[in-house]
Amino acid sequence: MSTEKRLARYALTSKGTILFALFMLSIAVAAELTGPFIAKTIIDRHISGIEQPWYETEPNDQAVYYDGAYYTREVYVPEHLEKGSEVQILQIGTSFYFLNQPLPLDGERSFDDGVLTIDTSNQVHQAAAIPLSAAEVLDFYSPEIQSIINWLALYLGIVVVASFFRYGQNFYLKKAAHRIIQRMRVDVFAQLSRVPVRFFDHQPAGKIVARITNDTEAVRELYMTVLATFFSSSIYIFGIYIALFLLDVRLAAITLILLPILFVWFKLYRKFAAGLNRKIRAKNADINASMNENVQGMGIIQAFAQEKSQEAAFNKLNEEHYHFQSKLLRLNSLTSHNLTFVLKNLVFVALIWWISGGTAGLITLGVLYAFVDYVNRLFEPVNQIINQLANLEQARAAGTRVFELMDEAGTEVSDEEIPRPRGEVTFTNVQFSYKEGEPVIKDLSFQAKPGDTVALVGHTGSGKSSIMNVLFRFYDPQEGTTKIDGIDTKTVSPQALRAHMGIVLQEPYLFSGTIASNIAYGRPLATREEIEEAIRLVGGENVFSKFKKGIDEEVTEKGSTLSSGQRQLISFARALIANPAILVLDEATSSIDTETELLIQQGLETLKQNRTTFVIAHRLSTIRDADQILVLDKGEILEKGTHEQLLQADGTYAQMYRLQQGQAS
Structure with a gap:
């Protein structure tokens, strides 16, 4: 499924809120677009309308007294009144003239020596005219003032209504965007629990964090800003085109040329910007990974005086990121405002040519004003859409990276529960490799009885930790079976197995919180007394x-x-309070001092009671009491037995033990 479709599916999770926001937006747009129509009405009906026919009438509310008689505009003459002679008022520049006989409105006007002349293309019309003073002009406009005030009051009310609905659509669209991203981040985080551990072996933590934070933030901008702009602008453009066609079909048809131009531009922009945005997001993830690595390893960096080399490596990544950003910036700079400016002027040139050539026919001043206003308004949403294309492509690239993570193969976190096992562990002909053709465990078979302590020893790379990875089902073997209490581990969910397994690492990992919360990590409902008892026992x-x-x-x-000793004690207490049936001690005492090791020896014995324990150890003196010792080399068992049996065999284990004892002495 394409990125666009998957983003749309997430949007549909809040379709109710989005549809309500679009409804409010439609009302707001419709209200806002009444402005030019109201202006047109005021101009044509009440300002330019003064040139419409006037009739001599009896006095009435709309009549104007002039030169001993009352005159009323034709549209205001009551039906019961009889119309007298028709008169006319015409404007030339800023001057107004009173005529006792009507003349055509269309044509070039001039006034000279008491005669007003209108020169049309086919004929010249003349009539005696009397110039009007400013006070007389205002008298003739007086019937229009109340209507103009009413229209302006109506427009003010519409603006207030439109602002209310604008606020509503903005609020609900952004609310929907926040909710969508909340769901997406939950899904991405949940996916991290489903993907196998091998995924994290090959992905720097900084890159994963960048996908969950930076990339989802870019997608949030898509829903909150980009799509909001596209929705509102599209509805606005649609509304403007309706208004343009209501005003004048022929003039509106000229502006339709804008739509194919925008479509072609949209396709071309995506073609060039998509690749750049993908590279920018990838480099941004590399920068996050580098930052994470440097922060985590700052002590080592400073200890080896590698500050300059690390800075140079980071600067290289930063420079590559800047290079792609500059390319995208040039692309955006060549477009956006420049494109809309050119298109806007082309449309106006076409309109002027059409009107000035007479092809458009007679157009009133109000229609012309409203049309120019709508065309100006048309380019506001067009400009907004074009300016959001860059953010759209960034969001698409970010969305692709997020969905790549969500598409990683994994298994659902199961709520399955199994009874606490006795702790019998059996490996039968197990073969496992991280990379195909490079096995790290070869045809391995052994059995650990319930309550036994099994020690794994061997040089680095011998397969000790890999055995534990298979036991915990962080990885599944390519061949052979692993059984607990006779049940193949592959038939049980990893979560159900791990609920009865515990591990203490050489470098224990603690989480932000308190000592108590870290001890109770594997059993959050543990009481205060149980936590304190676990501390006492270790x-x-x-x-x-x-x-x-x-x-x-x-x-x-x-x-x-x-x-390190305090951290290890917390780790021991954490394992004890979880009460696992199978416990793994991965060189658990190798990083602590002798005094602390002696302190927790009693705790170790307590920890091992009533559970099967696997000990990975380099210091052989710590495993002399093990029930079974497996000596490993390149994934195979060289020797196995108790401490005494292996010493008597005088093989690899005995040699390693004597070497360590000699070093100790």
């Missing part, structure tokens, strides 16, 4: 009591304000 009671707020002490991201 030997951390005295350690955390030194904090001012105790276990309510704030923890920053990753727990950077705590020592």
Whole structure:
């Protein structure tokens, strides 16, 4: 499905709000577009209307007294009054003249020596005329004043109504946009829970964050600004064209040439801008990834004095981003206002040619004024649409990147629950590789009985962590089976399995919050007493009591304000309170000092009770009590047995142990 269709599907999730906003917008546009029609009416009926026929009548509310008689405009003569002789008032420049006989309105006018002349293309018409003073002109306009005031009051009321509906459509369109993006961000975040761990192995965190924040923000602009502008401008253009055709069909037809020009421009702009916007979004994600990497590793960067080299690498990314931005800027600068300015002048030239050539026929001043006003208004929404094309393409490129993430293959987070297993783990002929043709586990078979402690030892790259990745179903093996209590793990949802599994890493990950919230992370409903008991069992009671707020002490991201030993104690307590049936200790004591290690040895023994424990260890002295030790090399088991059995075998394990003991001495 195309990006446009998927964006439209998200828009349909708030279709009720959007349709209501468009309804309010239509009313606002209709109200606003009455302005030129009201102006036309005032000009033609009440200002230029003074040149319409006047008749001598009896006195009445609309009659004007002049030179001993009363005169009333034809449109105001009551039906019961008898019309007298017809008279006329004509304007030349700023002067007005009274005529006792009517003359044609169309033609070139002149006044000389008491005679007013109208020269049409075919004939010259003349009549005696009397110049009117300013006061007399105002008298003849007096019947129109109240009507003009009424029209202006009506227009003011319409403007107030239009502003109310404009506010409503703006509010509801933006409300819909915020709701749509809220749903999209929830969906994107939920997708992160569904995608397999291997996805994160190949994607820098900064790039993923950029998709969830920057790219969705660009899509938000699409719904809140771009589409709002397109909707309002399109309705505005549609309304203006209706008004233009109501005024004069022939003149309105000239302006239709604007539509194919805009369509062609829209297609051409998308063709050139789409690629640039995709490159800009990609470079923006690279910059975010670089920033994230530099912030996370600033200590290492400064320790190795690599500030300049990192700055140079970042500047290169920034320069590439600037290069593509400059190209897009040139494209936008060549268009936008320049295009509408040219089109606007072309339309006006065509109109002037059409009118001045006489082809358009007789046009009143009011129609001409309203037509020019509507044409001017027509280019406001046109300009707004063209100015939003850049944002539209940016949003499309951002939407494509967001949907690429959402299209990553994954499994739904399951609510399935299974009884707590006894903890029997069986690997049968398991073969696994991260890359095709490069196996890291080869035909591996072993069994861990419930309550056993199984130690995995071996050099870096021997497959220890990969075995745990398969056990936790972060990855599934290409061949062989992994069973817990005789049940193939592939037949059970990963979430149901992991609910009964716990892990303590060499570098524990802590979340922003408190010490207590981090301990209860795997079991949020744990009571305060249970949290404190878990701390006591792992030997951390005295350690955390030194904090001012105790276990309510704030923890920053990753727990950077705590020592490695304190972080590890929290990790042990977190695993204990979750009460897993299967526990993995991934070199859990390798990064802490000897004093802290001695402190938590009792806690470790408590942690191992009544659960199957897998220990990944480099220090062999910590696994002497293991029920089974697996010695690995390149994904295969070289030796297995207890500590004593392996020493007696005098193989690889014995050699490693003696080497470490020698180093220790």
